[in-house]
Amino acid sequence: MMNPKVSFIVPVYNVPDIFLNTCITSILKQTESSIEVLLIDDGSTDGSGCICDTFAKKDNRIKVIHQPNKGLSGARNTGVKNASGEYITFVDGDDWVEADLISSLLPKQREDIVIGKIVKNYPNKEKYYRYSMADGQKFNKNDQIDLQKQILNFNGNISAVYGKLINREYLFKNNIFHNEDLSQGAEGIEFNFRLFQSISTGIFIDRYVYHYVYNAESITTTPSQKNMILALRCFEKIQENIESNLKYSEAVRKLLLQSLNDRILYFIVTTAMSSIFNPKNGIPYTDKKNQLMKFMKNKTINMSFKNGDRSEIGIQRKIILLLIKFRLFSIINLLGKIKK
Structure with a gap:
C-alpha cells in the first residue's frame, strides 16, 4: 500500500465496547479509501486491546500499537510518530466521525491545518458547535494571533484537537507534539495554542464531520x-x-x-x-x-x-x-x- 493520504490516530484506554466499536466502524466507512488507522492501546486493562486486534485482523488499513500507559498525550504522540499519511487526524476512542470527514476536509493544495466542525452528542440531544468563520476561509501567518485568540475563546470552538486535518510534515518541522506532562485536562488547548503559533496556510470547511460523545463515565466527566x-x-x-x-x-x-x-x-x-x-x-x-x-x-x-x-x-x-x-x-x- 502506498503512503495513505490521512492517518487516523485513535488513543484507546479502557473504552466501553459499544463506543469503541462505533468509533472504529465509523472510520472504516470513510468514502476516501486512502487512509490508515492507528489504534494506540495505551495500557488498557479491559478488553479494549483485544477489540483493536480483532478489527486489525479484518482490515489491513488498521495498525494496532500496544504500549504501557502513557496517558492521552503520550498515546497521541505515539500515533503521530508511527503515522505515514500526509495528514493526520485525531479521534478519541469513544467518539465517531462522519463517513465523508476525509473527502470533505482533504485540501486540493497543501495546507498546514484544515478545520472542520464538531457536534456534541448527548444521550437525548445534539449540540452543533457554532463557528465565526466562513466556508473556505483561508488563513496565513498574519492570522496566527487571531487564531490563538480563538483557541482561548470558550465559544470559539476550535480548541479541540479533533475535527481537523493536520499536515504531518508541519508537525515534525516545527516540533509540535503533545506535552506528555499534561496528559489530561486542557491538553488539547495547550497543544492547539502551539499548533497555530507557526501556521502559514490553513482553511476552514463549513461541514460537521466529528461527533464528540458525552460519556458520563469518562475521565473528563x-x-x-x-x-x-x-x-x-x-x-x-x-x-x-x-x-x-x-x-x-x-x-x-x-x-x-x-x-x-x-x-x-x-x-x-x-x-x-x-x-x-x-x-x-x-x-x-x-x-x-x-x-x-x-x-x-x-x-x-x-x-x-x-x-x-x-x-x-x-x-x-x-x-x-x-x-x-x-x-x-x-x-x-x-x-x-x-x-x-
Missing part, C-alpha cells in the same frame, strides 16, 4: 483533583508560553494574556460546579470548601479571577463567580446537587 490540577497546569503552560515568547510584541502579549484570563473564568466555574461541588465528589462539604479556596489562591487563577472580562459570560456563570467572590460555598454546593 468524573470529578478528580488530579485532573483539575492537570488542567490548571495546561493553562499555566500557555501563560508561560505567552510571557516568554520573544516573537510577541508587548501589545500582542497583553492581548493574549487577557484572552487567557477570560478563558480561565470558564475553567473556574467548571472546576467549582463540575468537579469540586459535583455530587459525585464524595468528600465532605468542608473539604470541598477548603479545596476550592486553595484552588482560588493559585497565582494564575487569582489573576484571571481579578482581571478576566465577565461581559461576554452568561448569567449563570456570572452568578457562580459572584458566589465564589463572596464565599457563599453552601449555595454552590446546593446548585451542584440541583444541576446533577
